[in-house]
Amino acid sequence: MKIRVLGCYGGQLLGFHLSSFLINDSILLDAGAPTVCLTLEEQRHIEHIFVSHTHLDHIQDIAFLSDNRSLKRLSGEIVNRCITIHSVQENLDILSKHFLNNLVWPDFTMIPNSEDPILKLQAIENYQASVIDGLSITPIPMNHPVPCTGFLLDQDGKQFIYSADTGVSDAIWDVANAQPNLCGLIIDCSFPNDYEFLANISGHMTPKQMAQDLKKLNKLGEVPIYLFHMKPETLAIMSKEIDKENIPHLRMLTQVDEFLL
Ligand SMILES: [Zn+2]
Ligand SMILES: [Zn+2]
Numbered sequence: 421m422k423i424r425v426l427g428c429y430g431g432q433l434l435g436f437h438l439s440s441f442l443i444n445d446s447i448l449l450d451a452g453a454p455t456v457c458l459t460l461e462e463q464r465h466i467e468h469i470f471v472s473h474t475h476l477d478h479i480q481d482i483a484f485l486s487d488n489r490s491l492k493r494l495s496g497e498i499v500n501r502c503i504t505i506h507s508v509q510e511n512l513d514i515l516s517k518h519f520l521n522n523l524v525w526p527d528f529t530m531i532p533n534s535e536d537p538i539l540k541l542q543a544i545e546n547y548q549a550s551v552i553d554g555l556s557i558t559p560i561p562m563n564h565p566v567p568c569t570g571f572l573l574d575q576d577g578k579q580f581i582y583s584a585d586t587g588v589s590d591a592i593w594d595v596a597n598a599q600p601n602l603c604g605l606i607i608d609c610s611f612p613n614d615y616e617f618l619a620n621i622s623g624h625m626t627p628k629q630m631a632q633d634l635k636k637l638n639k640l641g642e643v644p645i646y647l648f649h650m651k652p653e654t655l656a657i658m659s660k661e662i663d664k665e666n667i668p669h670l671r672m673l674t675q676v677d678e679f680l681l
Contacts, residue, residue: 421443421444421555421573421575421576421578421580421679421680421681422443422444422445422678422679422680422681423441423442423443423573423580423678423679423680423681424441424442424443424677424678425441425673425674425675425676425677425678426440426441426442426452426453426454426457426458426675427439427440427452427453427457427675428606428648428649428650428673428674428675428677429648429649429650429651429652429675430477430585430610430624430648430649430650430651430652431477431651431652431653432452432477433652433653436652436675437452437453437456437457437675438452438453438477438478438480439452439453439477439478439584439585439648439649440452440453440454440457440478440481441582441606442454442458442466443555443573444553444555444575445462445465446465446466446467446468446553447466447467447468447469447470447552447555447557448466448468448469448470449470449472449571449582449584450469450470450471450472450478450479450584451469451471451478451479451480451481451482451485452477452478452479452480452481453481454466454481454485455481455484455485455488456481457675460488463485463488463489464489464492466485466503467502467503467504467552468503468504468505468506468552469482469485469503469504469505469506470506470507470544470550470557470559470571471505471506471507471511471515472507472562472568472569472570472571472582472584472585473507473511473564473566473567473568473569473584473585474507474511474514474515474518474519474566475566475585478584478585479515479519482505482515482519482520482539483519483525485503486503486525486526486528486531486538486539489501489503489538490528490531490532490538493532493538501536501538502536502537502538502539502540503538503539503540504539504540504541504542505539505540505541505542506542506543506544506550506557507541507543507544507569508543508544508545508546508559508567508569509543510567511566511567512541512542512543514566515541516529516541520539529541544559544569545559546559546560546561546569547559547560549574554575554576555573555574555575556572556573556574556575557571557572557573557574558571558572558574558595559571560572560581560591560592560595561591562583562584562585562586562589562591562592563586563587563588563589563623564584564585564586564587564623565621565622565623568584568585568586568623569584570582570583570584570586570592571584572595572599574599575681576681577600577601578601578603578681579599579600579601579602579603580602580603580604580605580606580679580681581595581596581599581602581604581605581606582605582606583605583606583607583608584608585608585610585623585624585649586608586623586624586625587608587619587620587623587624587625587629588625588629588632588633589633590636593633593636593637596637596638596639596643597636597637597638597639602639602643603643603644603679603681604643604644604645604646604679604681605637605643605644605645605646606646606647606648606673607625607630607634607645607646607647607648608624608625608630608647608648608649609624609625609626609627609630609647609648609649609650609658609662609672610622610624610625610626610649610650610651611624611625611626611651611654611658612626612627612654612657612658612661613626613627613628613661616628616629624649626661627658627661627662627664627665628661628665630647630665631665631667634667634670640667641667641668641669642669643669644669644670645667645669645670645671646670646671646672646673646677647662647670647671647672647673648672648673650672655672658672659672
């Protein structure tokens with residue numbers, strides 16, 4: 421399993437990209453950044469996008485990826501012509517009604533036609549795995565103001581978990597503790613400790629809350645843990661607060677990280 425970080429921040433600033441992870445070169449977990457991080461050739465290989473939730477920082481590049489793909493279609497390109505968007509039904513409904521609605525952005529599920537479109541929508545259900553080329557992807561319900569799922573990845577007997585956006589939760593730790601060979605987790609840590617109120621109302625975690633929640637992980641200290649969704653302008657203070665928690669094998673994710681499991 422190959423995991424390439426395209427963006428890992430909870431805000432977009434010069435040099436800091438929004439959440440997006442490329443798995444095995446053809447699958448995206450969230451679409452905050454692929455068109456600003458991938459060449460057109462790399463974008464052509466994307467066949468699936470698993471969307472955790474419909475906040476703009478996780479879906480914005482569905483728009484520009486579709487647009488780039490449509491130009492290829494018009495030029496007669498037929499390889500990897502369709503991108504399938506996988507998410508829970510509530511999220512697909514939101515995408516159709518409020519994003520790909522021919523008002524905010526063209527409805528690429530009907531372009532160039534409904535039989536063979538640029539985008540297809542595929543509903544997934546919590547705890548039900550989708551298997552793509554030997555990689556199993558299972559949504560896990562998380563704690564966020566809108567329907568949101570983390571994802572368990574499982575390939576060749578190795579598991580990896582992406583929490584997506586979440587406040588303190590239980591389901592993800594139950595799933596993590598049930599894995600025989602968990603090789604890493606990406607966990608929400610968005611705001612400095614002084615912003616706990618904001619973290620609570622927006623469904624995110626501070627370093628202190630993250631450290632407390634991590635105590636539910638049986639293999640804490642053994643499994644690598646990577647934090648994501650930090651607000652870029654608070655990185656210096658968050659770095660100090662995270663260090664203070666003194667948790668082994670834990671660090672902030674960076675945009676150049678790539679994992680080969
Ligand atoms: Zn969110
Ligand atoms: Zn987010």
